[in-house]
Amino acid sequence: xxxxxxxxxxxxxxxxxxxxxxxxxxxxxxxxxxxxxxxxxxxxxxxxxxxxxxxxxxxxxxxxxxxxxxxxxxxxxxxxxxxxxxxxxxxxxxxxxxxxxxxxxxxxxxxxxxxxxxxxxxxxxxxxxxxxxxxxxxxxxxxxxxxxxxxxxxxxxxxxxxxxxxxxxxxxxxxxxxxxxxxxxxxxxxxxxxxxxxxxxxxxxxxxxxxxxxxxxxxxxxxxxxxxxxxxxxxxxxxxxxxxxxxxxxxxxxxxxxxxxxxxxxxxxxxxxxxxxxxxxxxxxxxxxxxxxxxxxxxxxxxxxxxxxxxxxxxxxxxxxxxxxxxxxxxxxxxxxxxxxxxxxxxxxxxxxxxxxxxxxxxxxxxxxxxxxxxxxxxxxxxxxxxxxxxxxxxxxxxxxxxxxxxxxxxxxxxxxxxxxxxxxxxxxxxxxxxxxxxxxxxxxxxxxxxxxxxxxxxxxxxxxxxxxxxxxxxxxxxxx
Amino acid sequence: xxxxxxxxxxxxxxxxxxxxxxxxxxxxxxxxxxxxxxxxxxxxxxxxxxxxxxxxxxxxxxxxxxxxxxxxxxxxxxxxxxxxxxxxxxxxxxxxxxxxxxxxxxxxxxxxxxxxxxxxxxxxxxxxxxxxxxxxxxxxxxxxxxxxxxxxxxxxxxxxxxxxxxxxxxxxxxxxxxxxxxxxxxxxxxxxxxxxxxxxxxxxxxxxxxxxxxxxxxxxxxxxxxxxxxxxxxxxxxxxxxxxxxxxxxxxxxxxxxxxxxxxxxxxxxxxxxxxxxxxxxxxxxxxxxxxxxxxxxxxxxxx
Numbered sequence: 001x002x003x004x005x006x007x008x009x010x011x012x013x014x015x016x017x018x019x020x021x022x023x024x025x026x027x028x029x030x031x032x033x034x035x036x037x038x039x040x041x042x043x044x045x046x047x048x049x050x051x052x053x054x055x056x057x058x059x060x061x062x063x064x065x066x067x068x069x070x071x072x073x074x075x076x077x078x079x080x081x082x083x084x085x086x087x088x089x090x091x092x093x094x095x096x097x098x099x100x101x102x103x104x105x106x107x108x109x110x111x112x113x114x115x116x117x118x119x120x121x122x123x124x125x126x127x128x129x130x131x132x133x134x135x136x137x138x139x140x141x142x143x144x145x146x147x148x149x150x151x152x153x154x155x156x157x158x159x160x161x162x163x164x165x166x167x168x169x170x171x172x173x174x175x176x177x178x179x180x181x182x183x184x185x186x187x188x189x190x191x192x193x194x195x196x197x198x199x200x201x202x203x204x205x206x207x208x209x210x211x212x213x214x215x216x217x218x219x220x221x222x223x224x225x226x227x228x229x230x231x232x233x234x235x236x237x238x239x240x241x242x243x244x245x246x247x248x249x250x251x252x253x254x255x256x257x258x259x260x261x262x263x264x265x266x267x268x269x270x271x272x273x274x275x276x277x278x279x280x281x282x283x284x285x286x287x288x289x290x291x292x293x294x295x296x297x298x299x300x301x302x303x304x305x306x307x308x309x310x311x312x313x314x315x316x317x318x319x320x321x322x323x324x325x326x327x328x329x330x331x332x333x334x335x336x337x338x339x340x341x342x343x344x345x346x347x348x349x350x351x352x353x354x355x356x357x358x359x360x361x362x363x364x365x366x367x368x369x370x371x372x373x374x375x376x377x378x379x380x381x382x383x384x385x386x387x388x389x390x391x392x393x394x395x396x397x398x399x400x401x402x403x404x405x406x407x408x409x410x411x412x413x414x415x416x417x418x419x420x421x422x423x424x425x426x427x428x429x430x431x432x433x434x435x436x437x438x439x440x441x442x443x444x445x446x447x448x449x450x451x452x453x454x455x456x457x458x459x460x461x462x463x464x465x466x467x468x469x470x471x472x473x474x475x476x477x478x479x480x481x
Numbered sequence: 482x483x484x485x486x487x488x489x490x491x492x493x494x495x496x497x498x499x500x501x502x503x504x505x506x507x508x509x510x511x512x513x514x515x516x517x518x519x520x521x522x523x524x525x526x527x528x529x530x531x532x533x534x535x536x537x538x539x540x541x542x543x544x545x546x547x548x549x550x551x552x553x554x555x556x557x558x559x560x561x562x563x564x565x566x567x568x569x570x571x572x573x574x575x576x577x578x579x580x581x582x583x584x585x586x587x588x589x590x591x592x593x594x595x596x597x598x599x600x601x602x603x604x605x606x607x608x609x610x611x612x613x614x615x616x617x618x619x620x621x622x623x624x625x626x627x628x629x630x631x632x633x634x635x636x637x638x639x640x641x642x643x644x645x646x647x648x649x650x651x652x653x654x655x656x657x658x659x660x661x662x663x664x665x666x667x668x669x670x671x672x673x674x675x676x677x678x679x680x681x682x683x684x685x686x687x688x689x690x691x692x693x694x695x696x697x698x699x700x701x702x703x704x705x706x707x708x709x710x711x712x713x714x715x716x717x718x719x720x721x722x723x724x725x726x727x728x729x730x731x732x733x734x735x736x737x738x739x740x741x742x743x744x745x746x747x748x749x750x751x752x753x754x755x756x757x758x759x760x761x762x763x764x765x766x767x768x769x770x771x772x773x774x775x776x777x778x779x780x781x782x783x784x785x
Contacts, residue, residue, distance in 0.1 A: 006636060020482065188485045195489065455492065462496045466503070467644075469637040 037162035063148035098327030137173035169287035184261035194258030200443035201251025209245035228407030275372035278351035510646035514629035522570035539565035540591035553666035555779035567665035668772035680766035713749035
């Protein structure tokens with residue numbers, strides 16, 4: 001079930017009403033959330049529901065077993081069971097065909113063809129997200145950073161929680177699990193803000209991302225048939241599209257959870273206003289980046305040790321992060337370029353230069369900030385060529401077009417009126433988020449704002465969504481990961 | 482909680498009232514059920530559904546070349562038969578026309594199929610629409626109109642297209658005009674001052690930009706109609722005088738030879754609309770004729 005579908009528009013209010021009708025019993029609420037979440041997932045493909053249960057079930061049992069034993073070797077073995085099961089499933093469904101294809105090609109080059117056949121498996125939606133969430137739970141229990149959860153009606157809804165099941169945020173057990181173990185009280189202010197966040201998320205997804213997608217798909221679908229200027233524009237539009245798509249999804253997820261009395265971790269903190277790559281990565285897909293920091297970067301040694309060790313660790317998390325996004329060399333290159341961007345600043349210990357918000361105490365950024373913002377935006381947009389291209393050939397063709405004389409040729413794209421509308425919509429979102437950059441989301445209005453004005457703004461956003469919603473609801477990009 | 486629910490309900494009702502007002506305003510322009518993702522074909526399917534049971538001896542298939550350049554008046558004059566339906570729709574390439582013919586011809590059982598094409602219909606089509614035969618058959622035979630809307634529910638599509646349809650139906654000088662004559666034809670009447678210069682100056686695709694798949698589709702279509710004993714007349718649509726050059730002429734000649742060979746092998750007829758010069762004033766762009774041009778062209782082509 002997509003967040004931007006009529007079905008979800010019916011599902012969420014029904015779940016909301018039934019869930020709060022059961023507020024006298026926390027366990028009943030959890031049981032209901034578990035059922036609703038399973039239904040939500042099964043709406044996409046019920047056959048893969050078993051996979052979620054299996055993955056979560058293994059970690060449930062492993063965590064309890066970890067708590068019952070003090071023997072080091074046994075604890076390590078139990079953790080290995082969780083890691084092998086979870087990463088094995090992820091590897092099989094997501095990377096099997098990739099490795100088989102690459103092994104076949106490599107051995108064919110060496111004159112010893114393997115002839116292994118690919119399986120063309122359908123990637124279970126959300127597997128990269130719930131696997132990491134479930135893994136973080138067993139690792140934390142193994143590290144004795146938290147206690148194992150005994151009650152299945154606390155644990156399973158935590159893994160299956162529908163707002164974040166498909167594409168995160170990747171929650172940590174220490175943050176979300178206690179919320180399932182505590183009674184919930186309806187908080188009107190929180191619920192109201194949840195609705196606003198859903199509305200803003202829908203605007204970003206349906207209005208900005210899905211409309212920009214039209215031109216992005218057109219150019220990336222036939223890069224050699226377009227000019228360099230069109231390639232540059234499509235890449236800039238994709239930078240807006242991917243941000244609006246994924247952060248829009250996260251906004252809807254956070255808003256839906258808040259309606260049910262849950263507080264999910266923030267996944268995006270206006271990364272388009274980042275002033276360097278370090279700041280960008282602190283503001284983009286926060287839940288995944290902190291996951292890699294805590295479970296990969298720091299165990300590898302983090303930024304302690306010599307320069308080479310720091311460089312190795314940095315490149316490792318960026319390469320793994322790239323590979324996490326998809327079984328394709330384009331993602332690995334995307335990760336590598338980002339790693340290379342980040343290396344100079346971390347080696348010079350300048351990666352935490354910008355910890356505050358842009359134009360912290362001013363209306364407009366300083367020239368220094370603006371210059372850094374533009375440079376960072378262009379650098380990040382460049383990496384998106386690899387992120388968006390379905391293969392290396394497409395990426396190469398896009399770059400060839402961008403760096404050819406046709407960069408200065410007219411765009412040559414059809415429907416210029418619609419193109420300007422898309423640019424205006426993306427610009428509008430950019431402007432609103434700039435104004436709201438100190439808040440949690442674009443529609444978080446000041447408490448003192450008159451109700452009539454607030455409602456007029458909400459109704460305006462609804463009207464724009466209705467007017468600009470493209471035909472058919474497009475899937476969220478991050479569902480493919 | 483009660484206050485929150487009340488406010489949420491009130492807001493929901495306000496938003497719904499806004500949407501309802503919008504729908505009411507554009508109620509006359511609700512598009513046909515979304516059976517395919519081509520709005521003009523959907524409108525044509527609805528027209529065909531409404532004419533089920535009535536004989537259709539002459540059936541026209543194809544792209545906007547058939548939709549806009551085939552004058553219904555000239556067809557009726559040439560065939561002296563009013564049991565005619567133009568099923569031409571925007572963006573229908575040869576491969577799709579073949580798929581459509583396979584779905585529609587058995588239902589309609591025409592004795593003649595007409596088609597107007599130019600080189601563009603044979604080029605690789607980047608924006609192909611999906612022809613789902615089962616869905617189409619269900620719509621034409623089984624589903625009521627209300628059922629069809631339920632099966633093809635897509636609120637975003639209907640809301641967006643209502644507004645666009647209002648322009649397509651009220652603005653006579655629009656390139657996307659979708660007001661059909663009783664036989665399904667649409668003649669364009671774009672005033673001189675509203676001619677889109679980019680469209681007007683556009684060059685026809687080069688020979689190497691044409692797709693083998695489209696020629697194979699024409700071959701399959703010709704064979705299919707031959708098997709069903711349906712006479713097939715394909716008419717080559719002209720380009721305006723201003724875009725005709727030595728290169729264009731050579732490409733068109735080579736293309737015509739190939740099309741003629743395919744049709745002749747199956748005993749079908751090829752009418753050439755490019756054997757005369759067509760003044761720029763008869764065109765709305767490089768290849769779409771205006772009403773006067775369409776009438777003169779159709780009469781000329783069918784008279785041969």
